[in-house]
Amino acid sequence: MTVNRELFDQVMVPNYAPSSVIPVRGEGSRVWDQQDREYIDFAGGIAVNCLGHCHPALVKALKEQGEKIWHVSNVMTNEPALRLAKKLVDATFAEKVYFANSGAEANEGALKLARRVALENFGEQKSQIIAFNKGFHGRTFFTVTVGGQAAYSDGFGPKPGDIVHCDYNDLAAFEALISDNTCAVMMEPLQGEGGIISATDEFAKGVRELCTKHNALLIFDEVQTGVGRTGELYAYQGLGVTPDILTTAKALGGGFPIGAMITTTEIAKHLKVGTHGSTYGGNPLACAVGEAAFDTVNTPEVLAGVKAKAQLFNELLSEINDKHQVFSEIRGQGLLIGAVVTEQFKGRAKEFLVAGIAEGVMSLVAGADVVRFTPSLVIPEADIREGMARFEKAVAKVVNG
Numbered sequence: 001m002t003v004n005r006e007l008f009d010q011v012m013v014p015n016y017a018p019s020s021v022i023p024v025r026g027e028g029s030r031v032w033d034q035q036d037r038e039y040i041d042f043a044g045g046i047a048v049n050c051l052g053h054c055h056p057a058l059v060k061a062l063k064e065q066g067e068k069i070w071h072v073s074n075v076m077t078n079e080p081a082l083r084l085a086k087k088l089v090d091a092t093f094a095e096k097v098y099f100a101n102s103g104a105e106a107n108e109g110a111l112k113l114a115r116r117v118a119l120e121n122f123g124e125q126k127s128q129i130i131a132f133n134k135g136f137h138g139r140t141f142f143t144v145t146v147g148g149q150a151a152y153s154d155g156f157g158p159k160p161g162d163i164v165h166c167d168y169n170d171l172a173a174f175e176a177l178i179s180d181n182t183c184a185v186m187m188e189p190l191q192g193e194g195g196i197i198s199a200t201d202e203f204a205k206g207v208r209e210l211c212t213k214h215n216a217l218l219i220f221d222e223v224q225t226g227v228g229r230t231g232e233l234y235a236y237q238g239l240g241v242t243p244d245i246l247t248t249a250k251a252l253g254g255g256f257p258i259g260a261m262i263t264t265t266e267i268a269k270h271l272k273v274g275t276h277g278s279t280y281g282g283n284p285l286a287c288a289v290g291e292a293a294f295d296t297v298n299t300p301e302v303l304a305g306v307k308a309k310a311q312l313f314n315e316l317l318s319e320i321n322d323k324h325q326v327f328s329e330i331r332g333q334g335l336l337i338g339a340v341v342t343e344q345f346k347g348r349a350k351e352f353l354v355a356g357i358a359e360g361v362m363s364l365v366a367g368a369d370v371v372r373f374t375p376s377l378v379i380p381e382a383d384i385r386e387g388m389a390r391f392e393k394a395v396a397k398v399v400n401g
């Protein structure tokens, strides 16, 4: 069988428009395609491959667990799930863990839990959910409606109700919305898909205080920022603002699908037996890989390394920009980096991504105006330099048309 991009159009639902490049193997921060062309990976599968490709610790965990037991139903528990849950609890504010298979599912669980808590503690009038314009929380109908881009949730019939939005970092607008009828506030501590926008300290602290005042649960969606991406294990730890519920996925499995919602015992108790569930959530194979990823990332060396690598990344990007003047701002935290294109390139961030692929470097966009970089947290310095040299060639090509 010839497997190529044309086959995608023949057999796949057309909701994606992938590149013609088909990667077939990866090692560390390098990837090879069907023609054996090599790429430096600054995309990491959209902030997923936190330890690059085929990291020995993850391969070992996958092989070992793969020869023991892959799956049991939630009628039984399993060792990898309990070990990973214990590690999540020990490393964070949380006391209880619910496992899912993706970011959207972790968020779906968080939102359903928040609604339950409000209903049982305060009554059915307390159902409002506040979220933020440009926020992204996944593609289930509940999470995409909570997300701050109506275009993603329009066109599917009646939406889940009592969900409102205001601008991120606009504390006055938020204060005007929140009331005793607000059951939860869902926010990313740094908006990823929305354009790599950090919450200001004042905003994060203000949201926390107002949630507490109105008995609304604060849900931090750390699907993109979690597991070391910002240089903290979780971004909330750097912000100094503790949520009531936190969701984590992407890097949690280092490339194996897994998500988790973590919270306090007091809140968790409302998801009683039978109220929510998932066939695969907490699957031993996923949790074994997740445990290896978590153990590898959650060390002072790796987390400090993220900050050092981020500094080099930012320096090299600034040097490229000094020469070519294509970015108005380089922003983000740790290895979640956004380069905002200038007015001249407005709406054309994707051209840099496409030109990069032609030069052998993979990057991402975050909206139409921001080129995004989410490389492996353990990317070697030499790969950062080589990837940036390739990216500079791509920038020059875009500039020269």
Ligand SMILES: Cc1ncc(COP(=O)(O)O)c(C=O)c1O
Binding pocket: 046, 102, 103, 104, 105, 107, 136, 137, 138, 139, 188, 192, 193, 221, 222, 223, 224, 225, 249, 250
């Ligand atoms: C902040 C955030 N939340 C949720 C999601 C959805 O995660 P998933 O695609 O695993 O459902 C994403 C994915 O990009 C995300 O960035």
